Amino acid sequence: MKACCNEESTKLYLVLPLLGLLGYDYTNPYEVYPEHAADFDPKQPKKIDFAILRDGQPVVAIECKKVGADLADARGQLRAYYNALVTTKLAILTNGILFEFFVDSADPNLMDEEPFLTIDLENVSRNGAPPEVLEALAQVTKANFNPETVAELAHIELVKRRLRTCLVEEAKTPSEDFCRFLLQRAGLKNVRKGAIERHYASMVKAAFEDALVLPVVQRLRSEANSKQGGKVSDLPQIDRVVTTERELAIVNYVRRRLAFLVSEEMLFNAIERIDYKDYIGKLVVYYDKERKGRLFDFIEGRDGFDKFIFAEPYSEIVTNNILDIDEPLQAIFTARVRDIGSPQSSARLAQIVA
Numbered sequence: 421m422k423a424c425c426n427e428e429s430t431k432l433y434l435v436l437p438l439l440g441l442l443g444y445d446y447t448n449p450y451e452v453y454p455e456h457a458a459d460f461d462p463k464q465p466k467k468i469d470f471a472i473l474r475d476g477q478p479v480v481a482i483e484c485k486k487v488g489a490d491l492a493d494a495r496g497q498l499r500a501y502y503n504a505l506v507t508t509k510l511a512i513l514t515n516g517i518l519f520e521f522f523v524d525s526a527d528p529n530l531m532d533e534e535p536f537l538t539i540d541l542e543n544v545s546r547n548g549a550p551p552e553v554l555e556a557l558a559q560v561t562k563a564n565f566n567p568e569t570v571a572e573l574a575h576i577e578l579v580k581r582r583l584r585t586c587l588v589e590e591a592k593t594p595s596e597d598f599c600r601f602l603l604q605r606a607g608l609k610n611v612r613k614g615a616i617e618r619h620y621a622s623m624v625k626a627a628f629e630d631a632l633v634l635p636v637v638q639r640l641r642s643e644a645n646s647k648q649g650g651k652v653s654d655l656p657q658i659d660r661v662v663t664t665e666r667e668l669a670i671v672n673y674v675r676r677r678l679a680f681l682v683s684e685e686m687l688f689n690a691i692e693r694i695d696y697k698d699y700i701g702k703l704v705v706y707y708d709k710e711r712k713g714r715l716f717d718f719i720e721g722r723d724g725f726d727k728f729i730f731a732e733p734y735s736e737i738v739t740n741n742i743l744d745i746d747e748p749l750q751a752i753f754t755a756r757v758r759d760i761g762s763p764q765s766s767a768r769l770a771q772i773v774a
Contacts (some may be wrong), residue, residue: 427486431469433515435484438541443562445470455476458501464739469502476508482514482558489515497532498522502531509561509567517541521560525575536574543686547761550689552577592680594624602627629676663696667703670718670726671696673742674705674749681750690757709758715752717747 424495436446446452456478472480483498485491489640493515502511502522506529511522522536527725537556539549549557556577559570590598599616601625602624603609613618671694678691693708694715703720707713717729721738 424629427484427487429482430486430516433540434487435470435482437512439472439482442557442560446470452475456481456505456661458504466504468505471505471508475607478505478674479508479565480510480512482512485513485515487516489518491515491518491630495520499531510565510570521556521574523569523571523574525578532574532578534578536577544760547686548691550686553685562587588680591625591671593630594621594628599624636717663703664720666720667696667698668716670703670742671705674715676745678749678753680747682754687754687757690753694753707753708760713760715749715756 430588438450439446439452444452451473453471453473454469455467457465457473458468458481459466468478469484470476470482481498481501483494483501485494494513498511498513499522501510502524506531509523511531513520519541519542521537521539522531522535524530524534525532536548537553537699539553539675543763545564548567556573558564559566572746586642596613596616600611603616603620608620626725675691675694678694679688682688682691690707695706695708696712697704697706701719703718704710705715705718707715714731719727719729722729724740725738726740726742726749728739728745729735730737730748730752734752737744737748739745
């Protein structure tokens with residue numbers, strides 16, 4: 421990637437190989453056409469870096485920038501090209517590492533303001549790609565590309581993203597309107613604004629978190645029961661380890677809290693791979709692999725103060741306020757996900773585009 425220090429090397433060594441991976445023959449000018457005219461005024465022609473053609477008409481417009489370039493600054497340029505090429509149904513903006521995919525889901529022939537799909541190849545190489553990203557990417561391959569299907573997929577993804585953003589914001593800081601909506605559903609009407617701010621907003625937040633966590637709690641209890649059955653029952657009773665309700669609550673908190681703390685989709689999807697192992701005197705919480713993916717050791721305190729043992733630079737935290745572990749939890753979880761990654765997803769990507 422260091423060798424791709426300009427736009428042309430980025431096109432040649434990073435963009436064209438990905439087009440080939442998606443099934444497009446970039447050696448055929450009747451399929452992938454470079455420097456395609458894209459302007460309303462033929463007297464002042466502007467050109468898109470690549471146009472993928474179907475029956476001689478451009479259906480995909482691709483604008484390339486050099487590695488490291490900020491794509492946000494180039495979205496307006498791509499939008500102008502997209503709007504000029506009326507047969508185009510998909511636009512791709514890339515710097516060779518980041519690939520942003522756009523359609524016109526809001527208004528016909530007017531490119532959306534935000535991409536429905538963003539792929540970071542560095543993250544994919546380290547951590548693999550989430551299943552939903554692989555499924556979306558499969559729809560833009562040559563074999564599967566259908567403008568109507570991609571437009572519908574884009575609309576669904578954009579709406580889901582906006583809804584998730586709204587829900588996360590409401591869960592962190594419930595608005596007055598949201599509180600009133602839920603309180604009315606609970607049979608409480610005409611609640612004063614002051615009462616919402618002083619009392620009900622915190623209730624709504626707690627109820628929201630409990631509702632999101634309930635399926636996780638059920639799964640944790642099921643896992644705990646399975647771990648205490650079978651072979652465990654055959655061990656001598658003197659050494660038998662029993663996971664306490666407090667320890668399960670800590671694991672439950674970690675999964676729930678990280679869902680609010682992380683912002684990257686890749687990290688959000690990785691939360692389901694958080695697990696734990698109980699030992700006599702401590703509980704180990706880890707991501708994917710116990711040794712390499714260890715997040716912290718938990719030692720339950722009898723006086724209300726629990727001990728959390730993190731790796732450096734955080735070390736031990738003794739507290740009766742679990743919010744005190746948010747910063748090290750987020751930092752170490754992010755580091756573990758980036759270190760371990762998800763090779764299974766990379767293999768699946770190769771299968772889809774093969």
